[in-house]
Amino acid sequence: MTDTFPGAGFGSIHFGGVDLGDARVNQRLASLTDLLVTSGAESRPDQFAAPADYRVLNRIAGRPEATHDAVTAPHRAHTRARMAAHPGPVLVLHDTTELDYSGRVLPRTGPIGNGHGTGWECHNSLAVGAGTGAVLGLVAQPLHRRPPTRSNRGETTAQRRQRRDRESRLWVLGLDAVDPAPDGRHWVHVSPRGSNTFEYLSALVAGSHRFVVRSRHDRVLSVGANLHAHLRARPATAAWSGVVRCGPHGGLDQHRGPVGGRGAGRAVGPVWVGPGGGVGVAGVGTEPADRGRPGGVVLAHRLGPGHGRGGAGGGQLVLPTADH
Secondary structure (H helix, E strand, O other), rough: OOOOOOOOOHHHHOOOOOOOOOHHHHHHHHHHHHHHHHHHOOOOOHHOOOOHHHHHHHHHHOOOOOOHHHHHHHHHHHHHHHHHHHHOOOOEEEEEEEEOOOOOOOOOOOOOOOEEEEEEEEEEEEEOOOOOEEEEEEEEEOOOOOOOOOOOOOHHHHHHHOOOOOOHHHHHHHHHHOOOOOOOOOOEEEEEEHOHHHHHHHHHHHHHOOOEEEEEOOOOOOOOHHHHHHOOOOOOEEEEEOOOOOEEEEEEEEOOOOOOOOOOOOEEEEEOOOOHHHHEEEEEOOOHHHHHOOOOOOEEEOOOOOOOOOOOOOOEEEEEOOOO
């Protein structure tokens, strides 16, 4: 990805419209943000030449108006404007990371990881220019506090689905933050296996969104077969080439040898796309070096013509392998 955020003026561009109840505080936050962006130091105190600036930032952060949603609102609005003005296709990359504050006494944190750590789940919806890799910004970033471990014991499935603190709701919240694409524009939502829920897929299809979702559940189809086996038995209608990354950061996989990294291309296919621009399902098979293991399955919708080699033009698809 390419960083497209200028250092100079970053604070006024992305936080100039913040409303923390005092115009002077709003302006101070923007100027302090510029200092943070242009500093080469890593620790927060060292990023300010004047200790007074560090103390002011702490006081601003402690204001009741300085919520995560309020502070990030101008940046998210700026990102939506950049998406609308971007001439090419835009990928909206949805995924969740953990903010780990284990060992610190902080209010309103919840369990993370295996349940022994504390912090928040931070769901990011990052807009990226598909053709250039230019980062346009975050269009959504809801924070989620996991309920205490075993807090839902004794609940029925229906009761668990009604919980407002369901972590699976984050995918829909990220989607809801994205406006419909303007006419003639292509915005594609991309998300990993954890997003493969009926609730999220229904919202994507109901909103006529374009999407690529990694399949997690081998669902039973009306034809009597399971989804993944049914797809792999069908003839391919298109193909892509791209980079297959083994492991979370690319590099060496003990079963496959060195893959990933810049310029390391592999054939990815076959791909099955539904007719008429309707719901399409793409199955991914990897090279023989994968020792006979089938690839993953990706659910796709409204990707449009010209994405396969047999269409108006070639396409590229970057996917993980089946084991990751």
